[in-house]
Amino acid sequence: xxxxxxxxxxxxxxxxxxxxxxxxxxxxxxxxxxxxxxxxxxxxxxxxxxxxxxxxxxxxxxxxxxxxxxxxxxxxxxxxxxxxxxxxxxxxxxxxxxxxxxxxxxxxxxxxxxxxxxxxxxxxxxxxxxxxxxxxxxxxxxxxxxxxxxxxxxxxx
Amino acid sequence: xxxxxxxxxxxxxxxxxxxxxxxxxxxxxxxxxxxxxxxxxxxxxxxxxxxxxxxxxxxxxxxxxxxxxxxxxxxxxxxxxxxxxxxxxxxxxxxxxxxxxxxxxxxxxxxxxxxxxxxxxxxxxxxxxxxxxxxxxxxxxxxxxxxxxxxxxxxxxxxxxxxxxxxxxxxxxxxxxxxxxxxxxxxxxxxxxxxxxxxxxxxxxxxxxxxxxxxxxxxxxxxxxxxxxxxxxxxxxxxxxxxxxxxxxxxxxxxxxxxxxxxxxxxxxxxxxxxxxxxxxxxxxxxxxxxxxxxxxxxxxxxxxxxxxxxxxxxxxxxxxxxxxxxxxxxxxxxxxxxxxxxxxxxxxxxxxxxxxxxxxxxxxxxxxxxxxxxxxxxxxxxxxxxxxxxxxxxxxxxxxxxxxxxxxxxxxxxxxxxxxxxxxxxxxxxxxxxxxxxxxxxxxxxxxxxxxxxxxxxxxxxxxxxxxxxxxxxxxxxxxxxxxxxxxxxxxxxxxxxxxxxxxxxxxxxxxxxxxxxxxxxxxxxxxxxxxxxxxxxxxxxxxxxxxxxxxxxxxxxxxxxxxxxxxxxxxxxxxxxxxxxxxxxxxxxxxxxxxxxxxxxxxxxxxxxxxxxxxxxxxxxxxxxxxxxxxxxxxxxxxxxxxxxxxxxxx
Numbered sequence: 001x002x003x004x005x006x007x008x009x010x011x012x013x014x015x016x017x018x019x020x021x022x023x024x025x026x027x028x029x030x031x032x033x034x035x036x037x038x039x040x041x042x043x044x045x046x047x048x049x050x051x052x053x054x055x056x057x058x059x060x061x062x063x064x065x066x067x068x069x070x071x072x073x074x075x076x077x078x079x080x081x082x083x084x085x086x087x088x089x090x091x092x093x094x095x096x097x098x099x100x101x102x103x104x105x106x107x108x109x110x111x112x113x114x115x116x117x118x119x120x121x122x123x124x125x126x127x128x129x130x131x132x133x134x135x136x137x138x139x140x141x142x143x144x145x146x147x148x149x150x151x152x153x154x155x156x157x
Numbered sequence: 158x159x160x161x162x163x164x165x166x167x168x169x170x171x172x173x174x175x176x177x178x179x180x181x182x183x184x185x186x187x188x189x190x191x192x193x194x195x196x197x198x199x200x201x202x203x204x205x206x207x208x209x210x211x212x213x214x215x216x217x218x219x220x221x222x223x224x225x226x227x228x229x230x231x232x233x234x235x236x237x238x239x240x241x242x243x244x245x246x247x248x249x250x251x252x253x254x255x256x257x258x259x260x261x262x263x264x265x266x267x268x269x270x271x272x273x274x275x276x277x278x279x280x281x282x283x284x285x286x287x288x289x290x291x292x293x294x295x296x297x298x299x300x301x302x303x304x305x306x307x308x309x310x311x312x313x314x315x316x317x318x319x320x321x322x323x324x325x326x327x328x329x330x331x332x333x334x335x336x337x338x339x340x341x342x343x344x345x346x347x348x349x350x351x352x353x354x355x356x357x358x359x360x361x362x363x364x365x366x367x368x369x370x371x372x373x374x375x376x377x378x379x380x381x382x383x384x385x386x387x388x389x390x391x392x393x394x395x396x397x398x399x400x401x402x403x404x405x406x407x408x409x410x411x412x413x414x415x416x417x418x419x420x421x422x423x424x425x426x427x428x429x430x431x432x433x434x435x436x437x438x439x440x441x442x443x444x445x446x447x448x449x450x451x452x453x454x455x456x457x458x459x460x461x462x463x464x465x466x467x468x469x470x471x472x473x474x475x476x477x478x479x480x481x482x483x484x485x486x487x488x489x490x491x492x493x494x495x496x497x498x499x500x501x502x503x504x505x506x507x508x509x510x511x512x513x514x515x516x517x518x519x520x521x522x523x524x525x526x527x528x529x530x531x532x533x534x535x536x537x538x539x540x541x542x543x544x545x546x547x548x549x550x551x552x553x554x555x556x557x558x559x560x561x562x563x564x565x566x567x568x569x570x571x572x573x574x575x576x577x578x579x580x581x582x583x584x585x586x587x588x589x590x591x592x593x594x595x596x597x598x599x600x601x602x603x604x605x606x607x608x609x610x611x612x613x614x615x616x617x618x619x620x621x622x623x624x625x626x627x628x629x630x631x632x633x634x635x636x637x638x639x640x641x642x643x644x645x646x647x648x649x650x651x652x653x654x655x656x657x658x659x660x661x662x663x664x665x666x667x668x669x670x671x672x673x674x675x676x677x678x679x680x681x682x683x684x685x686x687x688x689x690x691x692x693x694x695x696x697x698x699x700x701x702x703x704x705x706x707x708x709x710x711x712x713x714x715x716x717x718x719x720x721x722x723x724x725x726x727x728x729x730x731x732x733x734x735x736x737x738x739x740x741x742x743x744x745x746x747x748x749x750x751x752x753x754x755x756x757x758x759x760x761x762x763x764x765x766x767x768x769x770x771x772x773x774x775x776x777x778x779x780x781x782x783x784x785x786x787x788x789x790x791x792x793x794x795x796x797x798x799x800x801x802x803x804x805x806x807x808x809x810x
Contacts, residue, residue, distance in 0.1 A: 046545045054399055056543070059392070099543030101528070106536055110528045114521040114550055121513040129506060132498050 029066070031073055040073050043085055047072070048097045056099060068097075160225055163213025164304035167254075170206035170261070171294040173199055177264075177287035181280035185352075193276050196283035197268040203290060204265035207258045211245075214254060214303055218245050224310035227251060227303045233316035233728055235699040243327035244317045249451060249467075250303035252330055256447075257293045259331075259338040263367075264290065267342060274363065281349035282342075289341055292474050300467050316728035319700065325385035333378030333405055337443040339371025340408055343415060344440035347433045348482050351489045356429040361422035364436065366787055368419060372412040373783040379405055380776035391734030391749050393667070393764050395772060398547040403526045404446030407519045411439035414515035417508050425497035425505055425570060430490040431512070437486060441479040442519070448475055449526070500572035507565025511558065518554040525550065559613045559657060562650060563620025567627060581627050585619035601666065610661015617654025621647040645786030652778025659771025663744075666767040675758035679710075683765040685746060686710040690718075692750070692759060700724040702735075705750040705759065709739060721750040721761075745769045 031037040044058035049065045057065035057072075068089065075085045089097060101107045177199035184192025214227075218241050223229045231248045232241055246252040264286040271279045297303070320326070346364045350356045382405070387395045396402065415435040421428045448471045499505035525542045532538040563585065568578045593612030600607050625647050629635035670682040679688040690706045702724045709717040719737035726733070739746040744767035751760030 046543075048541045048543060054397075054541075054543070094539060096539045096541055099541050100545035100549070101540050101542055106532065106538075107528075107540075110524055110542070110546075111550065113524045114517055114554065117517045117520050118513065118554070121517060122510075125506075125509050125513060126501075129499065129501055129509070132495070133500065 029069055036076050040076055043072050043082060044069055046099045048099050050093055050097055159213050159216050160304050163210040166206045167210040170203050171298060173203045174287045174291035174294055178284050178291050182284035185277040185280040193280035196280045200264045200268035200283050204261040207261045211254055211258045214251060215245050223314050224306050226305045226307050229307060229311055229314045231317050232314040234313055237698055239327060240317055240322045246330050247317050247321050250301045253297050253301055254303055256334050257290055259334050260290050260341055263342050278349055278353055281352055282345045285345040285348045296470050300470055319726040319729055319731050319733050323385060323389055325381050329378055329381040332374050336371050336375030336378050339374055340412060340440040340443050342367035343436040347436035351485045354492045356493050358423050358426055361419045365419045368412055368415050369783055369787050372416055373780050375409045375412060376776055376780045379409060380773055384773050388736055388738055391736055393747050393766050398544040400526050401450050403522050404449045407442040407522050408439055410515050410519040411435060411442055414512045415439050417511050421505050421508050427495045427497035427505060429493040429495055434486060437482045444475045447471055502573045502575050504568045504570045507568050510561055514554050514558040518551055521550050559617055567624055582620060582623055585623045588619045589616035604665035606661050607665035611658050614654040614658035618651045621651035640789055641785045642789040645782040649779045649782030652775045652782055655771050655778060656775025659768045659775060662768040663766055668765045670763040672761060673754045673758045674761040682763045687763055700726045707748055709746055719748050721748045723750055740770055
């Protein structure tokens with residue numbers, strides 16, 4: 001069970017805490033069931049600490065993050081699925097706490113900008129290259145024999 | 158007194174920059190040689206004046222002159238000399254001064270080494286460069302003056318943020334700025350070319366080395382920052398998708414795209430207007446980065462001096478420069494007629510695909526970074542976009558890029574056959590698949606990330622080796638005699654593969670252990686037996702430290718003795734962790750010591766970080782590859798050739 005487990009001695013909140021920093025995840029929070037605990041850690045990584053600057057609750061030292069971590073574990077122990085837990089937290093703290101915005105509504109713009117841009121750009125590049133090749137193909141043999149003779153005359157002058 | 162001289166030099170530099178921005182531009186427009194020639198001495202004078210000003214500020218920091226508000230807020234007499242100097246740019250005002258110093262340095266370099274450029278182009282490049290300089294000098298003088306005095310100088314300063322007191326971070330900002338600002342040269346060349354109305358191979362030959370240099374600096378700067386995060390923050394994270402990190406990543410992606418499209422302009426005289434657009438955008442994203450870091454509009458853990466007034470000023474600069482350049486582009490890009498024609502399957506097309514993937518990846522990062530702002534302004538929604546989004550939305554483009562890279566790199570110019578281009582790569586493909594299979598077999602968990610990352614990373618490495626082999630005509634003796642550009646290309650592409658492997662295996666396989674360790678009681682993490690042998694208190698120059706001694710045993714054999722530290726900097730009352738890292742080829746053992754516990758013992762964190770150092774090794778290889786390419790003969794030969802025959806450039810029409 002070697003999942004990536006993130007813990008951070010938080011950068012942003014450290015100055016507020018004075019000389020005794022807290023560890024992000026406390027040993028007493030850890031669930032006895034390693035499968036549930038691993039799910040809890042994964043969920044904690046996609047939830048944003050509501051009072052910090054861009055930290056997830058797994059890294060954060062703020063007390064609200066600890067509350068949220070405990071809340072996640074409580075819901076998991078109660079038998080919630082991962083998405084149930086996220087819904088539960090989002091209902092209470094707003095979508096601000098989701099680090100991965102829901103792919104629905106206006107957020108679809110966010111999610112589909114990349115793929116749409118790729119398709120458009122590849123299509124555009126394809127048409128561009130083809131049209132340039134056509135231009136070359138039609139431009140090259142444009143001179144007839146008569147024109148070539150005329151060109152030679154002009155160049156001689 | 159020295160500080161006032163520095164302030165005065167800065168004001169003079171502002172005046173010189175204004176002259177340099179206007180006079181050569183008019184000269185080039187009217188064809189007046191004398192006016193055009195003003196650019197060169199002005200660029201030198203501007204650089205020397207800003208250097209004097211920067212020197213004055215550095216002097217104030219070195220001598221701990223606390224009558225300067227900036228020194229008081231960011232320095233302390235007990236601070237080691239390295240960090241007194243690094244403190245000059247460890248804050249908003251000083252870092253802006255470094256920014257304009259580098260900007261004028263690039264301008265001066267263009268003046269000194271640009272003797273072979275057509276005079277009108279050189280005059281315009283210097284004028285555009287100076288207009289950026291003037292704008293930022295004005296920004297410093299009017300909103301962020303570093304030379305403000307305090308009426309009553311205090312006895313001592315507030316010290317630099319202890320997290321920044323680290324050699325990796327001392328040199329991270331200068332490299333990053335060299336990269337950001339280096340892109341201003343590409344921008345100035347692009348705008349000058351638009352005004353001039355001509356882009357040709359010679360132009361691209363000028364733009365490429367500047368872009369390459371900027372990209373090398375950005376690579377080093379980003380690498381140093383990420384390495385610093387890895388060992389200093391105490392948990393071994395190396396990339397956070399934080400807005401400020403994204404701000405440096407977007408110019409890096411676009412600079413990489415520009416680097417490649419400029420090759421097409423240089424060799425084949427195609428993709429001219431696209432290259433110009435990229436040059437404008439790459440510097441535009443540098444400015445956006447500056448805006449993000451310094452305005453505080455987007456919250457970030459890196460919050461620098463966030464100040465709305467400064468934000469508005471930079472936003473106006475951004476609008477003027479990027480908006481102006483894009484307007485000019487819209488008006489003049491039609492004049493950039495391409496010459497080279499190429500087939501659907503060709504090196505040119507492969508580089509177009511490279512550009513599309515890099516540009517779209519940068520777009521994804523950009524949209525993700527500003528989306529919280531957009532959502533709040535448009536719908537009043539407060540939402541967050543973080544690492545999970547970027548990992549999902551950004552990674553696919555990088556995977557595609559890596560898949561096509563070795564094939565495109567081997568393709569001939571103009572017209573190619575797909576089968577013939579792929580054929581020499583079959584051994585590389587087989588090797589990469591075997592690496593993927595091996596990764597799957599030895600992995601302690603069945604991770605798809607490890608499989609794909611290691612497979613694609615080794616595909617890049619073997620692909621780069623194949624290319625060296627093919628270029629040398631399949632003769633081992635000739636490989637060493639290949640031009641440096643070929644070696645540079647292979648190193649940079651192989652380096653990307655090394656980084657790819659590092660990121661994938663670290664992400665897939667790392668493990669962590671958090672516990673209370675009692676002195677003398679061993680514990681085991683992922684096959685390593687670790688013992689906390691002792692803990693002592695040590696007094697540093699401006700901090701006190703709790704130092705642990707920990708031994709690591711593998712199969713009963715002692716393999717490392719490590720000393721993790723926890724420091725407290727009393728002036729800022731801030732603790733920092735100094736992790737002990739035992740670096741190995743296949744991964745790091747990473748130890749962090751925490752506070753003593755009530756029941757005895759110390760909180761200890763152990764991380765096993767497989768292949769972590771491959772990430773930065775790969776970045777170093779990429780930078781090295783860039784340097785090799787930059788030192789290639791053809792730039793030196795080409796420069797010499799143009800000196801003999803200047804003005805050889807022909808209009809593109």
